[in-house]
Amino acid sequence: MATLNLGILAHVDAGKTSLTERLLHSAGVIDVPGSVDDGSTRTDTMALERQRGITIRSAMVSFAVAGVTVNLIDTPGHPDFIAEVERALGVLDGAVLVISAVEGVQAQTRVLARTLHRLGIPTLIFVNKVDRAGADPDRVLRQITDRLTPYAVALGRVEAAGTPAARWRPYPIDDPDHTTRLVDLLTAHDDALLGAYLADERGVTGARLRAALATQTARARVHPVHAGSAITGAGVDDLIAAIAELLPTGEGDDEAPLSGTVFKVERGPAGEKIAYARIFAGTVRVRDRIRYRGDQEAKVTALAVFDGGDAAPAGSVGAGRIARLHGLTDVRVGDPIGVAPERSGGRHHFSPPTLETVVEPTRATDRPALHAALVQLAEQDPLINLRQDDLRRELAVSLYGEVQKEVIEATLADEYGVPVTFRETTTVCVERLTGVGAAVEWIGKDPNPFLGTVGLRIEPGPVDSGVAFRLGIELGSMPPAFLKAIEDTVRETLHQGLHGWSVLDCVVTLTHGGYWARQSHAHAVFDKSMSSTAGDFRNLTPLVLMAALRQAGTRVHEPVHRFRLEVPADLFGAVLPVLAGLDAVPRSSLLRGGAYLVEGEVPAGRVHALEQRLPSLTRGEGSLEAEFDHYRPVRGPVPRRPRWDHDPLNRKEYLLAVARRVTARSDR
Structure with missing residues (x-):
């Protein structure tokens, strides 16, 4: 049986998990759909998910339809848990993007739609909650084509929208208005279909258009739109049929290397x-x-x-x-x-976390248990970036937002029995090089106490290129183990730059390398004092790299979010000073109807404050979308992050720490 790995994605509260329940019910997997409000859904298995009524971790279920096994992945909708969505994207064959017929296209909807488009994932759109008061499917369809994609087409219409009797009516295959819309949409990507239509429009039948729709949907060129209600079941059977007909199944060779x-x-x-x-x-x-x-x-x-x-x-x-x-x-x-696949669930499709907080156990005796618990949570969500500061005996985690902090707190208390508190959330900055630097230390020459020669040059790399390590010496001139020790240490050392932040987008070249071969006395007794080891290079590399980094210089950059703010027209003048007070920079403003649409930039650390003030500023009528856009140089005092290990910029302290570490190991 063919397999389709399907993701269900949406802005929080669009009804994504309820739709999953209805799909399972319609496919005959469960007798009664579970309820998010009652905490009885199949995919929200965590106690915290049931209590809060939100999805925190991706969950899988499956059902069969038309000879296809559908593995359905229900992903979180809240932006604080976007990392869970990211991991699912790399394994999907197709997706259903759920949009509320009441709230319409929201901030997270736009982020998800752009990412699905960029990755070329075939996507159906389902407008949910058509039975709710205030539902306006026609308005939402206009928002979809204006804000998400012009290549969306509704395959039916909603009758009695906004009432419990709301229902979905698919367009007949020979409906002339629907046929015209399909022709206009599909011929934009299909010259053969356009030629056939121009030659004889009657020859382009509804069946041919449906086949062309399936082909272009599978190639992520067009996006069919369905509507209905996950609560009443309206439109869900037609959605299931569309999933089986229009989305591609997984492919692969069972006999190929794994x-x-x-x-x-x-x-x-x-x-x-x-x-x-x-x-x-x-x-x-x-x-x-x-x-x-x-x-x-x-x-x-x-x-x-x-x-x-x-x-x-x-x-x-x-x-x-x-x-x-x-x-x-x-x-x-x-x-x-x-064999590493071309598609990978480990690639980053969304921005990294831009916030950080220190986690402290309420009971001092729980510190070992807290560390073990956070290690396990980091296994499930690597982007929390667990950071251990041995000098201050602190544990820090990265965050997308305050809700994620609350969930971590509740999880530690409920699942691990470790109550914790958090320090104030801070912004995670980065460092970028301002020049080129180089340094070298020679084996057997002061002040180098290690049995190795290391020379490094560091220079800026292209934006978003990461850290590149290159060899400027002959490949066979040093043992591979020593080269690996140098490269691994370079990458580790750059997690803490001159100001304590990670150094991004640079090229590090090994310009010099040397070692003393293995020496032994009579009877083959190994003499470590005359023989280079990988440890020599791990200890020496931070000194050389930080000397080169100091010569190059770095500048601290802070994360900046792009925002889209909609406020009532009569309150526009009152909102602008607040934006200025939060260091937000409006780039454009447009009057549409009775509201102003303001777009601009705001420091990531000020987004939460803006979210908190918005309801009172706008009588609850304002809406805000914000997502990471870029890093910009910090204005004003340069923020520093304390180092969590011994500082190679302080040579004396660093060498004493290395000596203590080596002595401790030899005493074991």
Whole structure:
């Protein structure tokens, strides 16, 4: 049976999880749809999800329709949990973007739609809640074509919108107005269809248009729009039929070398790791030894696939399917399995977290338990970027927003029994190079106490290029283990620049390298004092790199969000001074009807304050969309982040710390 890996995406409260329940009910998987309000849904399994009525972690269920097994991934809608959505995107064959018929296109809707378009993921649009008071499907359809994509087409109409009797009526295949709209849309991407229509418009039948619609939908060129109600079930059967007809199923060669990616990790009842992986090619079997993360290897002790709503044990899983794997004890989210696939759940499609906070246990004796709990949470969500400050005995996590902080607090208390408090949330800045720097320390020459020669040059790289490490020496001139030690240490050291922030977008070149070969006395006794080790290069590299970095210089940049603010026209003058007080810079303003649409930039650290003040400023009528756009140089005092290890910029302190560390290891 063919497999379709389908994502359900939406702005929070658009009815995404309720739609998942209705799809399962209509497909015969469950007898009664669960309720978000009652906490009885199949996909919101966490106690916190049931209490809050929101999805926090992606969950999977499955159903069969028209000979296709649909693996449905229900993703969070709240922007604070966008990392969960990101991990699902890399494994999807298609998506359903859910939009409320009452609220219409919202901030997160636009972010998701742009990302789906950029990744070329075939997408259907479902306008939900047509039975609610205030529902206006026609207005929402106009918003879709204006704000999301001009290549959207409604495949029916809603009757009695805004009432409990609201229903979806698909257009007949020979409806002349609908045929005209389809022709206009589809011929923009299909010259053969355009030629056939110009030659004889009667020869372009409804069946041919439907086939062309399926082809172009599968290529993510057009986006069919359905509407209905997840609560009453209106329009859901037609949506299911469209999912089977218009979205492409997963493809892959079962006989090819194994290739997949891990997009979700959770813990089982006994604390064991369970990895969710999309298999793009090849077949994985129970008891197979498979490679992951490049050089790790482990035996698969158990497998499960999703069938009929739940995960069922399986002996093997082939290409195109999603598997639950047991036995990969060190696996992490984003790890490739076998041959790294071109599509990867580890790639970043959304902006990284721009906020950070220090987590402190309420009881001092809980510090070890807190660390263990945060390590497990970081396995499930690597973007929380757990950072341990050994000098101050502090643990910090990265955040997308305040709601995520509340969820982490509740999870630690409820699931791990560790009550915590948080310090004030701060903005995560970055450093960019302002010039080029170079430094070298020679083996056997003061002031270098290590048995190695390291020379490094650091220079700016293109924006968003990351950290590139290059060899300026001959590849065979040093043992691979020493080269790896230098590269790994370079990347680790750049997490803390001259001001304590990560250094972005630079090129580091190894310009000099040297070592003393292994020396031994009689009877082959190894003499460490005369032989270079990888440890020499791990200890020396931070000194050389930070000297080069100091010569190059860095400037601290803060994250900036692009905002779109809609306010009543009579309050526009009152809102502008507030924006100025929050360092927001309006770039444009447009009067539309009785409201002003203001677009501009605002520092990431001020977005939450703007969200809090907006309701009182605008009588509750204002709406705000904000998303990360770029980093800009900090204006005013330069913010510093304390280092969480010994500072290689302070040579004396650093060397004393290294000596203590080496002594402690030798005493063990």
